[in-house]
Amino acid sequence: MLPPVSPVVLCGGIRALPGRDQVSAIAKAPIDGPWQIARLGLKGDAQADLKHHGGPEKAIHHYPRDHYGAWRNEIGTHPLLDVPGAFGENLSTAGWTERTVHIGDVVRFGSALLQVSQGRQPCWKLNAYFGRGDIARRSQESGRTGWYYRVLEEGAAEPGDRLTLVARPRPEWPLSRLIALLYRDKDRYGELEQMAALEELATGWRDLASRRIQTRATEDWSQRLDGPRP
Template sequence: MLAPVSAVVLCGKIQPLGAKGHSSGIAKVVTEGPWQITRVGLVGDAQGDLKHHGGPEKAVHHYPHDHYEVWRGEIGTHPLLDKPGAFGENISTTGWTEQSVHIGDIVRLGSALLQVSQGRQPCWKLNVRFGRDDVASRTQSSGRTGWYYRVLKEGTAEPADQLSLVERPRPKWPLSRLVTLLYRDKDLYAELEEMAGIPELANSWRTLAARRVQARVTEDWTTRLNEPSR
């Protein structure tokens, strides 16, 4: 089970990203508490593309700081890796990863209750942010994706509050299993069908799994992983 961990909380405003000036809220910075957590995320945080980011099922993004050292080993030193926020996360912790966090986990932060709703589907904005054309694909293939929470109970958190596990309804479904099914072992259709039936999983991921089972074809990731030409 998950031991309580201290959390760094980050928020970001919409800003131009990269040479083409894409509208994005990916540049998150550490913020001082207390933090107000609503159904659609942290007060003071913003997303530039509400079609693909944010909303009730992706209200808060959590990325393990545990992965930063691994990234340095893969891509070398990078100023973004010197502090939390490199991957646009709202919550940064050490001790929780995709192997130990499960879909549907209910966790407490202050008076707020959050539930793990899905993993992250990395997009090309990570490439632009890092100035490399492979960060999104590496994030996906490595399984170091981070995850999203829905907010079950709005509340307020203080800097001294720890993130703690309250309930685990899906003990057989660590996030690493979901990520493996979607991005690595992509044709395990019986498991994908089981995945599509997990009620705590975000509807978009349940639909994705069901469609792949029906079509027997993995969806095309090209548009998501590569910066548009304009």
């Protein structure tokens, strides 16, 4: 089971992406508590593209600081990797990763109750933020994506409160298994059928698994990963 962890809590507003005409709220910075947690996420946080970001199934993004060392090894030093928030996360911790967190995990943070709803599907805005063209693809291929929570119970958290696992309804479904099914073992249709039946999984990911089963084809990722040209 997961040990309790103390998060850095981050929020951000909408601003222009470096060298782009598009805007994003990917730039997050630590904020002092107490933190108010509502159905659509942390009070004071924003999303620029509500079609692909935010909403009740992607209310809060969690990214492991555990991965920052691997990123430095792969791409070298980068100022974004010197502090939490490099991947637009709302919660930054050490000790939980996609291998140890499971879909449907119920997590207490202060008086709020969260549930792991899906992994992240990295997009080209990571490339723009880092000033490199390969970060989204590297994130997807490595499985270092982070994950999202839905908010089961709104509430508040204070400095010193820890993220604590209180229930694990799907012990056979670590996020790493889902990520591998989507991005590496793409034609394991029996497992995709099981994935599509996971009630705790966000509807978008369940529908994605169902479409792949029906079409026997993998969706085109190029627009999401590479995005528009600058």
